[in-house]
Amino acid sequence: MRVLVLGGTGVIGSAVVREIIARGHEVLGLARSETSATKLRQSGATPLSGDIAAPERWVTALPHVEAVIHMACDFTSDMAAVDRRLLDALLPALAAQPHRARFIYTGGCWQFGATGEEAATEASPFDPLPAFAWMVPHLGRVLASPHIDGIVIHPAMVYAGAGGAFRRFAREAVERDAIRVVGSEAVRWALVHSGDLGALYALALERAPNGESYMGASVEAMPIGRIARAFARRYGTARQEPDIISSDAIAAELGDWARGYALDQRLSGAKARRELGWQPKHLDPEAEIARLA
Numbered sequence: 001m002r003v004l005v006l007g008g009t010g011v012i013g014s015a016v017v018r019e020i021i022a023r024g025h026e027v028l029g030l031a032r033s034e035t036s037a038t039k040l041r042q043s044g045a046t047p048l049s050g051d052i053a054a055p056e057r058w059v060t061a062l063p064h065v066e067a068v069i070h071m072a073c074d075f076t077s078d079m080a081a082v083d084r085r086l087l088d089a090l091l092p093a094l095a096a097q098p099h100r101a102r103f104i105y106t107g108g109c110w111q112f113g114a115t116g117e118e119a120a121t122e123a124s125p126f127d128p129l130p131a132f133a134w135m136v137p138h139l140g141r142v143l144a145s146p147h148i149d150g151i152v153i154h155p156a157m158v159y160a161g162a163g164g165a166f167r168r169f170a171r172e173a174v175e176r177d178a179i180r181v182v183g184s185e186a187v188r189w190a191l192v193h194s195g196d197l198g199a200l201y202a203l204a205l206e207r208a209p210n211g212e213s214y215m216g217a218s219v220e221a222m223p224i225g226r227i228a229r230a231f232a233r234r235y236g237t238a239r240q241e242p243d244i245i246s247s248d249a250i251a252a253e254l255g256d257w258a259r260g261y262a263l264d265q266r267l268s269g270a271k272a273r274r275e276l277g278w279q280p281k282h283l284d285p286e287a288e289i290a291r292l293a
């Protein structure tokens, strides 16, 4: 398929680009800078100059594509308006293409609030983190759009080695005398390795029916204290016990969206395994941390 990727240089996007190119798809990647264009070229994609904050400048000259995968976000206070204007411009442009296009939209685990013991599934009601509540109508719009095949993927917390959601743990393990965790050591995150998530997007691109959503979670729930302690052990951090900080403290440092780090969640990726044949390979993050270089 000929696929336009938005956010193809990010934590999720770079894994998705790698996977779909390996499976023989042709990838065009939106690039807002020469740095992003270079990264896309290096991964085998063709850069298309444009910014999601100014979609009118590039959707009018949209090349013919069979699918769009949207994984771009700048995490600023403007992200809701940027995403709404993007959908306002892009969905009609896709509807005007000669063939019906597939559109994969990235939701997220933080749409499902603190879940308690029962794992959230695609059928669970939304209970979004306030900073991402704007996304709920966008999800509905993509799934209900009559002129495209809309599909949603809700990634769990995405990690790869010491990167993605693990980057802060790895950095603090070497830069501070203790790693900080938000809320409590007992807060659980659902996790997915970026390579496994890339495979899920590829399966969704090739097989998902119109209107379906999938949780991208391979590890249902892992206490963040165990992740922090695994990094502290691996890098010989002075104090092995993590420092507990409040969600107010992390929000002051990174923005309100970072309150999501304190959400205690359990998410099920069973639907993607059952219906798309997804077979995630990374099921033991602690063992992976112990093996890090």
Ligand SMILES: NC(=O)c1ccc[n+]([C@@H]2O[C@H](COP(=O)([O-])OP(=O)(O)OC[C@H]3O[C@@H](n4cnc5c(N)ncnc54)[C@H](OP(=O)(O)O)[C@@H]3O)[C@@H](O)[C@H]2O)c1
Residues within 6 Å of the ligand: 006, 007, 008, 009, 010, 011, 012, 013, 030, 031, 032, 033, 035, 036, 050, 051, 052, 053, 071, 072, 073, 074, 106, 107, 108, 109, 110, 154, 155, 156, 157, 158, 159, 164, 165
């Ligand atoms: N990572 C997770 O654990 C996780 C979990 C669940 C959901 N999500 C959701 O997944 C999406 C992507 O997350 P991520 O972690 O992959 O983010 P990321 O690593 O920060 O990547 C963001 C991507 O968006 C691109 N981008 C940002 N602003 C842009 C603009 N104005 N125009 C064009 N491209 C722009 C960036 O490109 P350049 O910087 O190269 O220009 C980059 O490719 C977000 O909506 C996030 O909420 C993430």
